[in-house]
Amino acid sequence: xxxxxxxxxxxxxxxxxxxxxxxxxxxxxxxxxxxxxxxxxxxxxxxxxxxxxxxxxxxxxxxxxxxxxxxxxxxxxxxxxxxxxxxxxxxxxxxxxxxxxxxxxxxxxx
Amino acid sequence: xxxxxxxxxxxxxxxxxxxxxxxxxxxxxxxxxxxxxxxxxxxxxxxxxxxxxxxxxxxxxxxxxxxxxxxxxxxxxxxxxxxxxxxxxxxxxxxxxxxxxxxxxxxxxxxxxxx
Numbered sequence: 166x167x168x169x170x171x172x173x174x175x176x177x178x179x180x181x182x183x184x185x186x187x188x189x190x191x192x193x194x195x196x197x198x199x200x201x202x203x204x205x206x207x208x209x210x211x212x213x214x215x216x217x218x219x220x221x222x223x224x225x226x227x228x229x230x231x232x233x234x235x236x237x238x239x240x241x242x243x244x245x246x247x248x249x250x251x252x253x254x255x256x257x258x259x260x261x262x263x264x265x266x267x268x269x270x271x272x273x274x275x
Numbered sequence: 276x277x278x279x280x281x282x283x284x285x286x287x288x289x290x291x292x293x294x295x296x297x298x299x300x301x302x303x304x305x306x307x308x309x310x311x312x313x314x315x316x317x318x319x320x321x322x323x324x325x326x327x328x329x330x331x332x333x334x335x336x337x338x339x340x341x342x343x344x345x346x347x348x349x350x351x352x353x354x355x356x357x358x359x360x361x362x363x364x365x366x367x368x369x370x371x372x373x374x375x376x377x378x379x380x381x382x383x384x385x386x387x388x389x390x
Contacts, residue, residue, distance in 0.1 A: 211380065
């Protein structure tokens with residue numbers, strides 16, 4: 166079993182839709198979690214950190230469920246510019262050594 | 276604030292050769308991590324450097340080695356290149372503290388092609 170698992174997609178959604186991604190992790194001792202966005206042939210860029218209490222940044226909401234060992238990302242009112250690959254990552258080895266999932270591809274269409 | 280910069284952006288090498296990739300960390304960051312990202316995969320942790328010493332290593336053979344310099348910049352060296360080493364190599368800088376570790380911020384990567 167992979168340490169961090171994501172559905173690779175692609176998720177094809179119409180503009181304005183709400184889309185949710187989940188990511189599961191295997192190490193219950195994991196401390197910190199993040200969502201990164203990666204555009205084609207570019208570097209990953211930090212989208213948001215994920216906290217147990219949930220956190221929101223504009224149209225984006227991230228949630229951590231430690232009991233079920235998954236994190237989620239909700240995107241409301243999708244824009245064409247949201248089309249990208251979304252990577253979840255956890256500090257499974259402690260500190261800030263991150264383990265990434267394979268990424269979920271999102272395509273927002275007119 | 277200066278971000279993470281990597282050089283070169285692209286590189287083509289032949290199997291068996293050696294390569295050195297360079298990274299300048301973001302201003303104020305003391306830790307550098309290197310990742311390998313193959314096509315269609317997430318980044319895989321190679322190793323991390325903190326205070327000029329290796330501070331954790333992923334599942335990569337010894338022919339992958341690194342250095343961190345006093346100004347926190349770093350190098351990744353790969354010896355005896357193999358075709359499977361073709362990938363995007365990402366450097367990420369962060370801050371390691373006694374009670375807080377900052378998220379990783381990535382450079383724009385070096386795309387290595389081994390033929």
